[in-house]
Amino acid sequence: xxxxxxxxxxxxxxxxxxxxxxxxxxxxxxxxxxxxxxxxxxxxxxxxxxxxxxxxxxxxxxxxxxxxxxxxxxxxxxxxxxxxxxxxxxxxxxxxxxxxxxxxxxxxxxxxxxxxxxxxxxxxxxxxxxxxxxxxxxxxxxxxxxxxxxxxxxxxxxxxxxxxxxxxxxxxxxxxxxxxxxxxxxxxxxxxxxxxxxxxxxxxxxxxxxxxxxxxxxxxxxxxxxxxxxxxxxxxxxxxxxxxxxxxxxxxxxxxxxxxxxxxxxxxxxxxxxxxxxxxxxxxxxxxxxxxxxxxxxxxxxxxxxxxxxxxxxxxxxxxxxxxxxxxxxxxxxxxxxxxxxxxxxxxxxxxxxxxxxxxxxxxxxxxxx
Numbered sequence: 001x002x003x004x005x006x007x008x009x010x011x012x013x014x015x016x017x018x019x020x021x022x023x024x025x026x027x028x029x030x031x032x033x034x035x036x037x038x039x040x041x042x043x044x045x046x047x048x049x050x051x052x053x054x055x056x057x058x059x060x061x062x063x064x065x066x067x068x069x070x071x072x073x074x075x076x077x078x079x080x081x082x083x084x085x086x087x088x089x090x091x092x093x094x095x096x097x098x099x100x101x102x103x104x105x106x107x108x109x110x111x112x113x114x115x116x117x118x119x120x121x122x123x124x125x126x127x128x129x130x131x132x133x134x135x136x137x138x139x140x141x142x143x144x145x146x147x148x149x150x151x152x153x154x155x156x157x158x159x160x161x162x163x164x165x166x167x168x169x170x171x172x173x174x175x176x177x178x179x180x181x182x183x184x185x186x187x188x189x190x191x192x193x194x195x196x197x198x199x200x201x202x203x204x205x206x207x208x209x210x211x212x213x214x215x216x217x218x219x220x221x222x223x224x225x226x227x228x229x230x231x232x233x234x235x236x237x238x239x240x241x242x243x244x245x246x247x248x249x250x251x252x253x254x255x256x257x258x259x260x261x262x263x264x265x266x267x268x269x270x271x272x273x274x275x276x277x278x279x280x281x282x283x284x285x286x287x288x289x290x291x292x293x294x295x296x297x298x299x300x301x302x303x304x305x306x307x308x309x310x311x312x313x314x315x316x317x318x319x320x321x322x323x324x325x326x327x328x329x330x331x332x333x334x335x336x337x338x339x340x341x342x343x344x345x346x347x348x349x350x351x352x353x354x355x356x357x358x359x360x361x362x363x364x365x366x367x368x369x370x
Contacts, residue, residue, distance in 0.1 A: 006136065007116040007197065008047040008055035009107075011100065011123045012040055012066055014191075015160050018125075018242050021363045022343070027059055029124040030066040031247070032326050032344070034254055035292040035307050038069050039241070041272045042129070043122040048076045049268040050132035052120060054083035056110055058103055060090060069273050076271050086110065100215035104200070105208050111201055119200055123191040127250055128238035129263050129270065135194050135232050142171065145199060145227040148220070149192035149234055154185055158242035163189040163216050165231055173229040176221045189220070190234065199227075237262045248341060248361045251307045251324045255290050277310055285316075294327075301333075315350070322358070340364065 012029030022031050029040030040057070047055055055078065059066060072078075073085030088107050104111070111119075118139075120132050130149070139147040150165050165187045166175035203219050212218040220229075237259050239250040253259045264270055277296035282288065287302045294310035301318035308314075309326045315333035325331070325342045332350035339356035342348070343366035352370055356362035364370060 005116055006050075006052050006118045006120055006132065007114050008043075008052045009104075009119060009121045010040065010043050010047075010055065010057050011103070011121075011191075012057050012063070013060040014100065014123055015125055015242070018158055018160065019244055019247055021244060021365065022247065023062065025062060025366060026065040027062045028241075029057070029059070030063070030069055031241075032309060033127065033247075034251060035294045035309050037270060037272045038066075039124045039127065040066065040070070041270055042127050043124060044076055045270045046122070046128075046130050046268070047120060047132060048078065048271065050120075050136075052132060053078065053080065054086070054114065054116060056086040056088050056107065058088050058107065060103075063087075063089060071273065075273050099213060101204065101207055101213050101219070104215075105204050108201070108204070111197060114197060116197060119195055119197045121193040121195070125241045126190050126192065126238055127241070127263070128190075128234065128236060129265055129268055130192070130234055130236070130238075131268065132194070135192075138232050139194050139230070142230045143228060144194075144230040145196065146220075146224075146229045147194040147232050148173065148229065149190045149194075149232045150187045151190055151234055151238055152185060152187050155182055155188050156240050156242050156246070158246075159188070159240060160242070161216055163220060165189060167231055171230050173224050173231055176224055178217055178221055187231065187233070189216075190238065190240070192234075194232075244341065244361060244363060245359050248324060248339075249358075252305065252322065254292060254307065255305060275310060283316070286314075301331075301335075309344075324361075343367075346370065 013027045016023035016028045031039045033039055078085035155162055161179050164177045164180050165173050168174050207218050241247050280293045280297040283300035286299045289304045291303050291306045293308050296311040297308050298313045300316045301314045304321040306320055306323045311328040312325050313330045317334040318331055320337040323337050323340045326344045329342050329346045331348045334351045336353045340354050340362045342364045345367045346364050347369045354362050
């Protein structure tokens with residue numbers, strides 16, 4: 001199938017309450033990740049790599065940072081005279097964007113005026129490199145009405161209203177449990193869906209007319225017996241950000257070469273907005289081990305098992321280990337940081353000590369001075 005027969009819809013603002021520290025002044029899709037990316041870069045790049053050239057990004061509030069990052073979509077080759085990138089903020093009051101189903105209903109003109117036959121829908125909180133062409137091929141092969149992407153693993157403990165799927169021998173969904181009490185491995189829905197555009201419009205209108213407004217319960221769970229709903233298993237690296245510790249652990253897993261090769265593939269690159277900067281500078285006596293270092297960093301101390309974004313300064317005699325330090329943060333001399341997430345433009349004065357734990361990293365908010 002031609003990629004231009006598929007349109008994409010990305011929810012940039014769901015589940016922000018789970019990492020409210022990071023989303024207090026930005027939307028979920030604008031949360032920095034991996035030294036140079038934002039969370040929205042992953043679903044956006046996945047769609048572009050699959051030939052999808054019409055993508056609508058739904059947002060609700062705190063989206064200035066997101067719009068600044070996306071711009072015209074040039075970094076993703078979506079700056080076009082026709083189709084391309086569409087930012088879809090609230091058209092009226094934000095109560096229309098209160099949940100997934102009412103949000104989709106609020107962009108009904110966008111859906112109806114599109115000509116693509118299929119819609120790929122994704123959230124921003126699953127970090128993965130997935131091929132929508134393969135999903136589409138499987139969708140057509142099965143003669144499916146809806147294809148749900150799932151992962152076989154332990155259920156993330158704080159995942160919002162998780163949907164657990166059961167299948168027959170052909171991969172058709174035969175049961176869906178919402179928010180079940182399950183231990184051990186299961187097949188949970190990753191909030192990535194493939195569906196015909198006209199069917200999506202029909203289901204939205206049906207739910208709105210009945211005032212049944214829960215997307216998972218009223219569309220996915222409520223309609224799977226009436227439709228051909230199939231699953232598509234994704235078995236690659238795909239952490240879902242449901243807490244600050246999930247966010248921290250996902251960054252730390254990038255130290256693993258196999259994880260990096262799975263996520264940042266040469267045949268399906270992850271694109272992002274480029275900020276040209278000088279190479280990182282390493283001072284005399286500095287030491288860096290097992291870390292990701294962004295351009296423009298100035299390191300005079302010791303860095304171990306860390307993700308440093310662009311423009312970070314590490315002072316003399318300072319040691320940072322197991323930390324995520326975001327763009328343009330300045331850390332003074334003789335400091336000691338361990339298991340800390342430092343947001344953008346933070347200033348940490350000389351001789352400061354900050355320590356958290358793997359399961360509870362310390363967070364320093366944006367533009368603060370410590």
